[in-house]
Amino acid sequence: MTTLAVYLMSGPETPDLAEAAVEGGADLVELGFPFSDPLADGPVIRRAAERALERGMRTGACIDCLARVRDRVDVPLVPMTYAALLEAYGYERFVDDIRAAGATSLIVADLPASERRDLRRVQLVAPTSTDERIALAASLTDGWLYLVAVTGTTGVRAEGTPALPELAARARRLTDVPLYAGFGIGTPEQARAAAEVADGVVVGSRAVEVAEDGPTALRELVRSLRLALGTERAE
Amino acid sequence: MSTGLYGPYGGRYVPETLVPALEQLEAGWAEARADSAFQAELEQLGGSYAGRPTPLTRCLRFAPGKRLYLKREDLLHTGAHKLNNALGQALLARRLGKERIVAETGAGQHGVAAATVSARLGLDCVVFMGSEDMRRQRPNVERMRLLGAEVVPVELGTRTLKEATSEAIRYWITNVETTHYLIGSCVGPHPYPEIVRELQAVVGREAREQALAAEGRLPEVAIACVGGGSNAIGLFSAFLEDDGVRLLGVEAAGAASLVEGRPAVLHGARSSVLADEDGQIIDAHSLAPGLDYPGVGPEHAFLRDSSRAEYVTATDEEALGAFRRLAEVEGILPALEPAHALARALDCEEELVLVCLSGRGDKDLDAVVGR
Numbered sequence: 001m002t003t004l005a006v007y008l009m010s011g012p013e014t015p016d017l018a019e020a021a022v023e024g025g026a027d028l029v030e031l032g033f034p035f036s037d038p039l040a041d042g043p044v045i046r047r048a049a050e051r052a053l054e055r056g057m058r059t060g061a062c063i064d065c066l067a068r069v070r071d072r073v074d075v076p077l078v079p080m081t082y083a084a085l086l087e088a089y090g091y092e093r094f095v096d097d098i099r100a101a102g103a104t105s106l107i108v109a110d111l112p113a114s115e116r117r118d119l120r121r122v123q124l125v126a127p128t129s130t131d132e133r134i135a136l137a138a139s140l141t142d143g144w145l146y147l148v149a150v151t152g153t154t155g156v157r158a159e160g161t162p163a164l165p166e167l168a169a170r171a172r173r174l175t176d177v178p179l180y181a182g183f184g185i186g187t188p189e190q191a192r193a194a195a196e197v198a199d200g201v202v203v204g205s206r207a208v209e210v211a212e213d214g215p216t217a218l219r220e221l222v223r224s225l226r227l228a229l230g231t232e233r234a235e
Numbered sequence: 236m237s238t239g240l241y242g243p244y245g246g247r248y249v250p251e252t253l254v255p256a257l258e259q260l261e262a263g264w265a266e267a268r269a270d271s272a273f274q275a276e277l278e279q280l281g282g283s284y285a286g287r288p289t290p291l292t293r294c295l296r297f298a299p300g301k302r303l304y305l306k307r308e309d310l311l312h313t314g315a316h317k318l319n320n321a322l323g324q325a326l327l328a329r330r331l332g333k334e335r336i337v338a339e340t341g342a343g344q345h346g347v348a349a350a351t352v353s354a355r356l357g358l359d360c361v362v363f364m365g366s367e368d369m370r371r372q373r374p375n376v377e378r379m380r381l382l383g384a385e386v387v388p389v390e391l392g393t394r395t396l397k398e399a400t401s402e403a404i405r406y407w408i409t410n411v412e413t414t415h416y417l418i419g420s421c422v423g424p425h426p427y428p429e430i431v432r433e434l435q436a437v438v439g440r441e442a443r444e445q446a447l448a449a450e451g452r453l454p455e456v457a458i459a460c461v462g463g464g465s466n467a468i469g470l471f472s473a474f475l476e477d478d479g480v481r482l483l484g485v486e487a488a489g490a491a492s493l494v495e496g497r498p499a500v501l502h503g504a505r506s507s508v509l510a511d512e513d514g515q516i517i518d519a520h521s522l523a524p525g526l527d528y529p530g531v532g533p534e535h536a537f538l539r540d541s542s543r544a545e546y547v548t549a550t551d552e553e554a555l556g557a558f559r560r561l562a563e564v565e566g567i568l569p570a571l572e573p574a575h576a577l578a579r580a581l582d583c584e585e586e587l588v589l590v591c592l593s594g595r596g597d598k599d600l601d602a603v604v605g606r
Contacts, residue, residue, distance in 0.1 A: 035515065039408070040252075042405075084501070086514075112251045126250070126252040128255045129251060133254065133255065
């Protein structure tokens with residue numbers, strides 16, 4: 001059964017939202033720690049990051065938020081952020097503190113596999129990645145490999161993720177780790193298409209957008225995605 | 236382990252999508268540097284198209300009691316040193332089979348240079364520019380459009396160079412297979428700081444030779460303004476081994492990434508950045524759009540730490556004073572950016588002084604006259 005991961009930006013409402021997402025059928029929650037200059041993000045997550053920073057969601061507040069989410073749900077929690085935050089906080093201290101707050105792993109959007117190899121994290125590969133780089137990322141990754149399904153920034157696109165099948169096929173040849181696809185996946189149809197080639201699907205921008213309407217709306221979105229992927233929970 | 240380091244600075248802090256393009260660029264650059272045909276074409280265009288070598292002008296009245304020389308990059312085609320880098324990178328882009336150039340611009344000088352070389356080499360050109368900078372530097376927006384470039388306004392954040400750079404990089408992430416990112420300063424992920432430095436090194440090479448010819452000795456101090464730091468690194472690179480030459484970089488007081496910054500990651504590299512204790516980037520403020528940037532090239536951070544170069548600041552008012560003075564007593568309108576370097580040239584201790592006049596001031600008339 002396909003794993004469904006949902007991305008939420010850190011904020012005061014996030015524990016309620018995370019609980020709603022899990023009730024709707026999310027198997028994993030990615031928790032955005034906002035950065036002022038997020039190069040990998042499209043307009044939706046960028047605006048959410050700006051708002052979160054305006055509301056004081058600095059690193060310490062995000063770690064507190066993570067701990068509060070941990071109190072409410074029992075699925076894996078994975079902070080997703082940018083290297084600037086770890087540089088300022090200290091790489092080891094950051095990892096220690098998010099682990100203590102209940103994080104399962106970590107995603108750093110602007111740390112490719114070849115940088116900071118000692119920092120254990122979920123690695124990302126993209127349609128532009130060479131086989132050599134996919135193999136490197138897979139060998140270093142923490143649990144699963146994040147397939148960036150589009151050549152671009154985060155956000156839903158009308159055209160879906162045409163480059164994903166080829167990327168997933170290449171990754172399958174090179175590694176046995178589970179492959180979760182994200183970036184550009186927002187509708188149940190897009191999620192179902194991605195699930196044909198990947199073991200998991202990550203929905204980010206669309207979830208952040210719907211989360212603005214509250215937990216009920218988010219629960220419904222996640223439920224519709226869950227139904228599209230099959231109703232049984234992933235192992 | 237990281238790639239492209241200057242001490243603890245530099246590296247490649249970018250989304251994975253860009254890494255293969257950066258590796259291709261690194262390999263392409265290494266081949267081009269070793270290719271005499273590439274070097275010959277760059278030199279030929281530099282001479283016949285851009286106007287190299289640019290002169291070294293001795294100031295007569297600007298700084299009484301000093302022998303002050305200006306390296307006249309303001310006389311280069313398009314009016315600033317930016318063309319040196321743009322020409323080299325555009326030739327490299329063509330060599331890599333890219334059809335399109337994307338660039339960011341603050342003052343508009345790099346955008347104009349990118350639009351110019353794209354027109355000359357038959358490449359498409361897209362320039363991202365903060366809407367506040369478009370307002371401040373309107374003539375350059377018109378120039379870019381006349382040169383056939385698409386100028387895209389950036390409405391995020393402070394609507395200046397930092398946001399324009401982020402948007403240019405996001406555009407590159409989305410169009411990386413067809414597009415070369417022509418970064419305008421010695422910033423960004425490896426190998427950009429190195430490429431820009433090498434392409435701007437011509438400024439320092441010429442100035443060193445010209446100063447020796449004029450004075451029979453090297454200047455006591457070489458001064459340049461520092462935003463991202465490309466004219467400064469170009470000038471400094473020729474004097475790094477000359478221990479008797481003090482290297483002085485001048486930042487805008489409201490954008491002093493080296494004087495007031497801390498180690499942080501911005502736009503693909505670790506450097507000295509205006510950032511808060513959480514690593515969030517702080518907005519810069521300068522009357523000179525080309526200096527209005529919270530980051531700086533990683534090599535400058537390294538030169539600062541190793542004490543080979545010193546970095547100081549000049550205020551908007553000091554730069555305006557130097558701007559007006561150079562116009563009135565030497566008949567040269569400098570850009571507001573190098574006017575910061577001129578301000579510190581007036582009060583430095585040395586007698587034999589070299590300043591990089593990195594661009595001309597026509598673009599700044601509204602800002603100066605409007606004050």
